[in-house]
Amino acid sequence: MKTVDIVELLLTAELYNRYEHLTEDDLPKKIRKLFWNHGDGKIQRPLAVTLEHIKNYTGMDGEETLKDLPFIDINRFNGQCRITVLDVGSKWYLKNADVEKIELNPVLAYHYENYDSVEVSYARAREKNLPKESDREWLSALISKLEEDEDTSDMLKLVKVVSPEDVRVTFDDIVLSPEQREEISKIEIAIRNRDYLREIGLYDIGKLLFIGPPGTGKTSTARALSSKLFIPLVEVKLSMITSQYLGETSKNIERVFELAKKLSPCILFIDEFDYVAKTRTSDEHAAVKRAVNTLLKAIDEINLVEDGVLLIAATNHPQLLDQAAWRRFDNVLEFPIPDLELRRKILEKILYRVKGDFDINRVAEKTDGFTGADLRLVVREAVLSSLLNGKKEISQADLEISIEDVRKRLVLRGGD
Numbered sequence: 001m002k003t004v005d006i007v008e009l010l011l012t013a014e015l016y017n018r019y020e021h022l023t024e025d026d027l028p029k030k031i032r033k034l035f036w037n038h039g040d041g042k043i044q045r046p047l048a049v050t051l052e053h054i055k056n057y058t059g060m061d062g063e064e065t066l067k068d069l070p071f072i073d074i075n076r077f078n079g080q081c082r083i084t085v086l087d088v089g090s091k092w093y094l095k096n097a098d099v100e101k102i103e104l105n106p107v108l109a110y111h112y113e114n115y116d117s118v119e120v121s122y123a124r125a126r127e128k129n130l131p132k133e134s135d136r137e138w139l140s141a142l143i144s145k146l147e148e149d150e151d152t153s154d155m156l157k158l159v160k161v162v163s164p165e166d167v168r169v170t171f172d173d174i175v176l177s178p179e180q181r182e183e184i185s186k187i188e189i190a191i192r193n194r195d196y197l198r199e200i201g202l203y204d205i206g207k208l209l210f211i212g213p214p215g216t217g218k219t220s221t222a223r224a225l226s227s228k229l230f231i232p233l234v235e236v237k238l239s240m241i242t243s244q245y246l247g248e249t250s251k252n253i254e255r256v257f258e259l260a261k262k263l264s265p266c267i268l269f270i271d272e273f274d275y276v277a278k279t280r281t282s283d284e285h286a287a288v289k290r291a292v293n294t295l296l297k298a299i300d301e302i303n304l305v306e307d308g309v310l311l312i313a314a315t316n317h318p319q320l321l322d323q324a325a326w327r328r329f330d331n332v333l334e335f336p337i338p339d340l341e342l343r344r345k346i347l348e349k350i351l352y353r354v355k356g357d358f359d360i361n362r363v364a365e366k367t368d369g370f371t372g373a374d375l376r377l378v379v380r381e382a383v384l385s386s387l388l389n390g391k392k393e394i395s396q397a398d399l400e401i402s403i404e405d406v407r408k409r410l411v412l413r414g415g416d
């Protein structure tokens with residue numbers, strides 16, 4: 001980092017304070033991340049930059065670096081730094097930074113768009129800058145605020161909230177069929193064009209049901225969507241909400257949906273969705289029945305276009321769902337057991353960085369009925385057992401032995 005980066009920080013803060021209609025989404029991600037210390041999901045104005053911010057951001061000593069720049073004032077008591085003569089500061093920055101840098105900062109782009117000599121576009125800068133919900137710091141500030149409140153703190157124990165910055169899975173890791181990919185693209189487009197969909201009154205979009213046997217990539221796909229769309233993922237297992245505080249179940253369901261709305265735009269991922277059905281067919285007592293109705297009603301009332309919540313439910317047992325549950329979803333995405341071609345592609349991904357002498361085609365042929373998760377297991381076992389023998393390479397034989405081991409487990413697992 002250089003002096004010009006410190007001036008960018010100070011200039012951005014000064015302009016952000018002056019142009020009051022600019023929002024958090026106009027602040028460049030790297031700068032915004034310094035200021036998420038309030039739990040209300042907002043960055044307070046005025047933005048005050050201190051020597052400490054400068055140190056954290058650039059690793060440089062602000063006092064030393066800025067001492068020759070006359071348009072900057074440093075308050076010796078509280079360490080606050082600011083640009084006092086905006087015009088001079090703006091010109092200095094323009095002379096010392098290149099235009100590409102300005103276009104990575106919507107606040108600056110907005111400011112310089114009116115300078116005749118500068119070719120920048122605010123709209124382009126906005127497009128390049130990731131929105132606030134992609135920041136880990138934004139999410140944790142909101143969460144800690146919710147933790148202070150007794151009503152919401154309990155509910156946080158039932159869900160797992162992950163920032164897209166912390167999601168480890170991407171679509172590069174998952175092999176999808178062309179149909180699956182097409183559905184995923186539609187959802188991406190819908191999220192990016194929410195305003196348009198609202199304008200034309202198209203609301204029945206953004207409720208997906210993922211069906212398929214265990215280990216076929218349902219959870220991974222929901223996570224990859226979060227990292228692709230840069231929006232948080234709220235994960236909840238239906239069995240958790242319904243068992244932990246039975247009686248409170250209806251309340252918990254409502255709270256989970258409220259939470260999702262607070263964190264919007266986000267993905268609400270409801271796993272083990274068939275739990276709804278189980279409770280319906282067993283001896284249903286009043287509380288469970290009420291909970292199921294609450295859930296179905298909550299699903300009806302939440303909406304991607306208006307609330308910014310993409311709802312994804314997943315189940316291994318779609319046959320258990322009744323019509324009332326099915327019709328809540330506007331799209332069903334199947335995750336079948338992969339065929340030969342998909343197995344080969346999955347193996348290519350998993351074995352991409354593994355060294356050794358093996359034939360992926362043959363492994364694919366010998367693993368009929370295996371899911372993506374099973375294939376991962378095969379490779380893991382082969383890698384571990386060759387490590388045990390002091391080798392950092394695997395052979396075809398290693399893989400075939402572990403195929404048989406995993407097959408035995410599949411037989412034990414039975415019915416799935």
Ligand SMILES: Nc1ncnc2c1ncn2[C@@H]1O[C@H](COP(=O)(O)OP(=O)(O)OP(=O)(O)O)[C@@H](O)[C@H]1O
Nearest residue numbers: 173174175213214215216217218219220346372373
């Ligand atoms: N199509 C696939 N491509 C690449 N990897 C896959 C695929 N399907 C599954 N896997 C791997 O298998 C593991 C388990 O997948 P995941 O947890 O997404 O399955 P799931 O469908 O959610 O299973 P469950 O129904 O048990 O929750 C992951 O590590 C994932 O990488």
Ligand SMILES: [Mg+2]
Nearest residue numbers: 218219220271
């Ligand atoms: Mg899963």
